[in-house]
Amino acid sequence: MPAHRQVRQLELVSDVAVEISAVRAVDDLLWEIVRQIQTKLGYYYVHLATIDSHKRAAVCRAGWDHHGPRPDLVGWSQHVRDHGLIGWVSWTGEPLLVPDVRKDARYYFDERFPETRSELTVPIKRGEEVVGVLDAQAREVGAFDNGDLMVLQTLARQVSVALTNADLFERLTASRAELENKARVLDNFAEMSAAAQEDERRRIALDLHDGIVQLLVGARFEVEALRTTESIVSPEVLRRLEGVSRILNECTADIRRVVFDLYPQELTRFGLVTALEHFVTTLRRLFKLRCRMSTAGEAVRLPQDRELAAFRFTQEALSNASRHANDARVEVSLLFSEGELIITVADSGPGFDMAAVAGIEGFGLQSMRRNAARANGRIEIYATPGAGTVVTLTIPTHGYKS
Numbered sequence: 050m051p052a053h054r055q056v057r058q059l060e061l062v063s064d065v066a067v068e069i070s071a072v073r074a075v076d077d078l079l080w081e082i083v084r085q086i087q088t089k090l091g092y093y094y095v096h097l098a099t100i101d102s103h104k105r106a107a108v109c110r111a112g113w114d115h116h117g118p119r120p121d122l123v124g125w126s127q128h129v130r131d132h133g134l135i136g137w138v139s140w141t142g143e144p145l146l147v148p149d150v151r152k153d154a155r156y157y158f159d160e161r162f163p164e165t166r167s168e169l170t171v172p173i174k175r176g177e178e179v180v181g182v183l184d185a186q187a188r189e190v191g192a193f194d195n196g197d198l199m200v201l202q203t204l205a206r207q208v209s210v211a212l213t214n215a216d217l218f219e220r221l222t223a224s225r226a227e228l229e230n231k232a233r234v235l236d237n238f239a240e241m242s243a244a245a246q247e248d249e250r251r252r253i254a255l256d257l258h259d260g261i262v263q264l265l266v267g268a269r270f271e272v273e274a275l276r277t278t279e280s281i282v283s284p285e286v287l288r289r290l291e292g293v294s295r296i297l298n299e300c301t302a303d304i305r306r307v308v309f310d311l312y313p314q315e316l317t318r319f320g321l322v323t324a325l326e327h328f329v330t331t332l333r334r335l336f337k338l339r340c341r342m343s344t345a346g347e348a349v350r351l352p353q354d355r356e357l358a359a360f361r362f363t364q365e366a367l368s369n370a371s372r373h374a375n376d377a378r379v380e381v382s383l384l385f386s387e388g389e390l391i392i393t394v395a396d397s398g399p400g401f402d403m404a405a406v407a408g409i410e411g412f413g414l415q416s417m418r419r420n421a422a423r424a425n426g427r428i429e430i431y432a433t434p435g436a437g438t439v440v441t442l443t444i445p446t447h448g449y450k451s
């Protein structure tokens with residue numbers, strides 16, 4: 050074998066090794082390999098095919114002839130087993146060096162390359178399985194020697210590694226996409242069940258309000274009527290009726306509070322500011338929370354679902370303040386400015402370590418994030434151990450009238 054030819058073969062192998070180690074798309078690599086073989090060794094045609102998933106055909110992935118790249122041949126397939134030398138090599142997994150194709154019965158004349166006289170085909174294998182073929186054709190009889198065979202086999206092994214890596218990468222990407230998809234489905238599900246829960250709460254609140262509350266009010270009127278008809282009741286009965294009236298009053302107040310917790314009716318009728326004022330008053334009275342609320346700017350109404358989400362967000366932030374910073378002062382402020390509403394809940398309580406709760410957030414913080422998203426808003430939490438907590442929600446209000 051002429052020395053300069055051996056040098057070119059060795060060069061080729063080392064150049065391709067460098068190509069393979071550089072991270073790139075597998076198709077680019079396949080093209081680079083056929084280009085290098087054709088241009089360095091000067092063959093008539095070089096191509097690389099991979100076996101399809103049904104293991105029936107070898108499908109061309111990259112081809113390079115004496116004029117340059119042949120993208121038009123990509124996708125062209127040859128039957129495994131009975132279609133020419135490619136078919137034979139794909140079937141047997143053995144390399145094949147044919148010095149004169151006209152004398153080999155397995156050769157299948159290809160009118161696109163009528164001048165082919167000799168051909169060298171090697172399998173690309175993963176373990177025992179043939180996953181592709183690398184094929185070179187020459188216009189001269191006896192153009193290939195053992196050196197060429199070794200070069201092509203070496204390159205085929207490297208291609209096999211590259212194909213395996215690409216395959217793994219593809220599977221990894223697919224499973225990541227699948228996981229992301231599942232996460233989205235779960236998110237949607239959480240969103241749907243939150244919406245269903247709101248509907249259910251509203252229904253129960255309405256039932257209570259229109260049912261029990263009205264009955265209690267009616268009963269109280271009856272008692273009052275009896276009480277004022279002094280002529281027919283004794284002082285003892287009168288005293289007792291007073292007691293019953295007080296109990297009925299308390300019942301009504303209790304149930305109204307439950308109704309409000311379930312669903313703030315004021316929200317629909319009077320909007321966020323009124324509903325939150327009511328909630329803050331309740332916290333002050335029932336939980337002795339030192340809480341103040343202020344509003345600035347010109348209040349606008351938002352679509353109902355956004356107001357409800359903003360309300361739930363603030364309710365949650367205030368519940369946290371009342372639960373974790375009960376001795377502290379709490380300020381709620383609503384700032385309506387050009388195109389946005391900023392709701393801030395700030396307390397001077399113990400604060401907390403944000404890093405410590407990251408990833409293990411309780412339902413409260415999670416629901417705040419979900420409601421912020423439902424209000425199409427942006428949530429920010431500033432907490433420092435020993436220095437209080439500030440939570441803000443910024444909601445766009447463009448396009449809504451005051």
Ligand SMILES: Nc1ncnc2c1ncn2[C@@H]1O[C@H](COP(=O)(O)OP(=O)(O)O)[C@@H](O)[C@H]1O
Pocket residue numbers: 369370372373374396398399400401406410411412413414415438
């Ligand atoms: N205003 C606050 N002041 C102090 N700590 C808070 C405050 N808000 C939240 N935290 C801390 O963050 C944690 C997570 O809050 P959350 O998700 O609402 O869960 P939960 O209130 O049920 O514990 C709380 O357990 C608490 O340690």
Ligand SMILES: [Mg+2]
Pocket residue numbers: 368369411412413414
């Ligand atoms: Mg909480």
